Amino acid sequence: MAGLTRSGVVYDARGLVEPDPEPPMTAQIDGDRAVIDATDLTTRKINLELKRIVYDEGVNDVTILNPGSRHSLGVGILKRCHITFEGSPGWYACGLIDGPEVQINGRVGWSLAENMMSGSVVVEGPAGSLTGAALRGGDLVIKGNVGARTGIDQKGGTIIVTGRAGINTGFMMQRGRQVICGDAGDGLGDSMYDGLIYVGGNIASLGVDCVPAEMDDSDHEFINRKFEIYGLGTPPDLKKFECGKVLHNYDALEPSERKLVL
Amino acid sequence: MCGIAGIIHRDGPSDMGSELTTMLQSMKHRGPDSTGYALYSEPDDLVTIRFMLAEPNEYGSFGVDERLERNRAEVESRLAKIGAVLATIHSDTGYAFRATVRYDGDLKPLADYLEDIPGCEVLSLGSSLEIVKDLGDAETVLEQYGLDRIRGTHGIGHVRMATESDVDLASAHPYWAYPFADVAVVHNGQLTNYHQWRRRLERSGHRFQSECDSEIIAVYLAEKLAEGTDLQTAMKGSLDDFDGVFTYLVATSNELGIAKDEMAAKPLVLFESDDLVVMASEEMAISALVGREVDTRDPFEREVLTWQV
Numbered sequence: 308m309a310g311l312t313r314s315g316v317v318y319d320a321r322g323l324v325e326p327d328p329e330p331p332m333t334a335q336i337d338g339d340r341a342v343i344d345a346t347d348l349t350t351r352k353i354n355l356e357l358k359r360i361v362y363d364e365g366v367n368d369v370t371i372l373n374p375g376s377r378h379s380l381g382v383g384i385l386k387r388c389h390i391t392f393e394g395s396p397g398w399y400a401c402g403l404i405d406g407p408e409v410q411i412n413g414r415v416g417w418s419l420a421e422n423m424m425s426g427s428v429v430v431e432g433p434a435g436s437l438t439g440a441a442l443r444g445g446d447l448v449i450k451g452n453v454g455a456r457t458g459i460d461q462k463g464g465t466i467i468v469t470g471r472a473g474i475n476t477g478f479m480m481q482r483g484r485q486v487i488c489g490d491a492g493d494g495l496g497d498s499m500y501d502g503l504i505y506v507g508g509n510i511a512s513l514g515v516d517c518v519p520a521e522m523d524d525s526d527h528e529f530i531n532r533k534f535e536i537y538g539l540g541t542p543p544d545l546k547k548f549e550c551g552k553v554l555h556n557y558d559a560l561e562p563s564e565r566k567l568v569l
Numbered sequence: 570m571c572g573i574a575g576i577i578h579r580d581g582p583s584d585m586g587s588e589l590t591t592m593l594q595s596m597k598h599r600g601p602d603s604t605g606y607a608l609y610s611e612p613d614d615l616v617t618i619r620f621m622l623a624e625p626n627e628y629g630s631f632g633v634d635e636r637l638e639r640n641r642a643e644v645e646s647r648l649a650k651i652g653a654v655l656a657t658i659h660s661d662t663g664y665a666f667r668a669t670v671r672y673d674g675d676l677k678p679l680a681d682y683l684e685d686i687p688g689c690e691v692l693s694l695g696s697s698l699e700i701v702k703d704l705g706d707a708e709t710v711l712e713q714y715g716l717d718r719i720r721g722t723h724g725i726g727h728v729r730m731a732t733e734s735d736v737d738l739a740s741a742h743p744y745w746a747y748p749f750a751d752v753a754v755v756h757n758g759q760l761t762n763y764h765q766w767r768r769r770l771e772r773s774g775h776r777f778q779s780e781c782d783s784e785i786i787a788v789y790l791a792e793k794l795a796e797g798t799d800l801q802t803a804m805k806g807s808l809d810d811f812d813g814v815f816t817y818l819v820a821t822s823n824e825l826g827i828a829k830d831e832m833a834a835k836p837l838v839l840f841e842s843d844d845l846v847v848m849a850s851e852e853m854a855i856s857a858l859v860g861r862e863v864d865t866r867d868p869f870e871r872e873v874l875t876w877q878v
Contacts, residue, residue: 375853376851376852376855376856377853394862395852395862395865413862414852414865416836416838417836432864433867435836435838435867436833436836452867454833454867455869473870474831474833492869493831
């Protein structure tokens with residue numbers, strides 16, 4: 308049974324906000340730009356309004372004020388456009404996007420840009436764990452520290468972290484690149500299938516089947532280009548790591564034999 | 570999934586009950602089953618006892634009123650027998666009570682003597698700690714217990730989504746670190762070597778109120794404190810001794826600490842300023858309290874932090 312709380316938000320019996328398919332129509336639209344003040348809006352309403360503006364109104368530059376750390380903001384936008392968050396979104400921000408260039412002037416919670424397919428997300432602060440989980444394409448730039456398991460199951464794209472990364476960075480990554488300018492926690496690149504990880508600081512320990520590799524000209528060219536695009540200055544001295552290719556079916560060994568090899 | 574939160578006011582007491590409610594209510598999606606608070610005020614000459622004489626879902630059933638009345642009288646009688654001079658006693662709910670007593674003796678026999686009464690469970694004992702917990706969300710518990718009247722210097726709270734134990738008051742957090750005054754714990758996670766540690770601690774004479782794995786942390790820390798270990802060292806030891814994924818908060822009359830396991834699998838966000846320290850499972854709880862954008866950070870894996878209040 309639904310009930311009104313002090314804040315005036317309607318919850319259903321499980322404590323979740325009642326579904327309502329109507330966008331709030333509160334955005335201030337000025338030509339090709341629009342501003343959504345999220346102060347009094349629920350997650351659902353913010354996303355409905357964002358989609359209305361981008362798809363129905365054809366606006367290409369949207370600013371969201373006061374996101375208030377709400378979860379799942381800006382998800383599933385499949386169109387080239389600019390989205391700016393003035394403040395901090397919560398968890399699962401900008402997941403499953405394909406095309407948008409997102410600027411976040413704040414910090415973000417867990418699972419930023421999960422499954423992003425193309426576009427870019429730039430965060431002017433730290434991010435939580437699982438940043439760029441299953442990233443498929445595009446660029447993800449974090450100007451601060453990130454939590455654990457950054458780029459877990461990454462399948463493409465590039466993640467740049469200007470600060471430190473936590474445990475199991477690049478866990479089971481399959482493709483793409485990560486540039487960690489600061490230190491990396493235990494288990495770097497654990498069980499990775501493929502892809503490249505560059506680390507500027509100290510590494511607590513390498514994960515299973517993650518091995519050092521030689522930096523070459525193409526690595527430097529790629530990293531310099533990305534740093535220039537995002538105005539990150541000169542890259543630090545980086546160490547390169549890749550998959551040793553002895554763990555995941557890169558051989559004809561029996562499981563018991565593979566244990567001996569590892 | 571559960572939600573945890575903590576507040577320290579470095580500049581003196583504030584409306585701790587209301588503030589923690591604001592944070593916990595904003596994380597209702599992390600656990601609607603029960604809500605609990607460990608609220609700390611300036612230490613008092615009196616010992617405050619929070620105890621319950623029945624589970625909330627028992628209350629109102631046949632014969633319970635008479636049993637509660639009889640057991641409440643028995644509590645008062647036993648307090649007198651053990652030398653605790655009752656100053657005040659009242660109940661907001663009919664089944665959960667708050668008593669203040671003048672008592673200089675050891676707390677363990679006092680707690681044991683009261684818990685020997687059928688249905689009686691001591692939720693907290695101490696000169697500054699009060700644990701309040703019940704079924705439902707934070708606003709429900711606040712209204713039920715009048716928590717908006719409670720001021721304090723620091724506190725920790727918990728919203729619970731029952732996963733491995735029942736939806737009842739015994740499984741609700743926080744847990745008091747029996748029999749130590751003013752020590753309480755809230756936890757988000759699962760301890761996979763729960764039974765091993767429970768058997769070990771029971772052999773050392775500790776008692777458990779619930780089947781909930783989180784209670785292990787409180788009892789574990791209590792044992793370490795009893796051995797003379799300081800809080801931070803005890804918390805660091807817990808990272809090696811506990812298996813599983815966990816983030817927990819612990820508070821004493823003058824300290825509050827956080828610990829995060831080596832996998833960093835359970836969230837915590839931290840905000841610190843000159844007059845305020847706030848921590849929560851999700852940033853939205855901090856935003857709800859502070860009311861503006863603030864710079865926060867996620868503690869890393871195996872990080873233990875403590876603050877003096």
